[in-house]
Amino acid sequence: MTNIKQWHCNFTHTNKRRVLSEITKDGSTRGIAEFLDEKDESEVLANARLIAAAPDLLEACKRAIACMRDEYPEHVLQSGDYPAFQALESAINKAEGL
Numbered sequence: 001m002t003n004i005k006q007w008h009c010n011f012t013h014t015n016k017r018r019v020l021s022e023i024t025k026d027g028s029t030r031g032i033a034e035f036l037d038e039k040d041e042s043e044v045l046a047n048a049r050l051i052a053a054a055p056d057l058l059e060a061c062k063r064a065i066a067c068m069r070d071e072y073p074e075h076v077l078q079s080g081d082y083p084a085f086q087a088l089e090s091a092i093n094k095a096e097g098l
Contacts, residue, residue: 058095061088 065088068077077085092098 054095058092061092061095064088065092 065085068082068085076082080086
């Protein structure tokens with residue numbers, strides 16, 4: 001499993017600047033994403049949490065695919081009878097830019 005990281009969404013209200021930061025093991029932070037739009041803070045925070053969770057979600061998708069491949073032959077998974085397999089594969093490809 002991937003290392004669990006701590007994330008913090010810091011809202012700096014000057015110029016509506018919002019920054020998602022990673023809190024590293026030594027306690028320092030580094031910016032991951034910056035939100036500059038005028039969206040509702042709750043939506044921005046929800047998006048920030050999704051971005052923060054993305055590495056763990058990708059790892060979970062890969063593990064689910066591996067479990068399915070251990071259980072069923074590849075031709076069965078690719079047959080279209082397992083839409084969850086295709087959805088996981090599509091999500092992984094999108095995350096990896098394929």
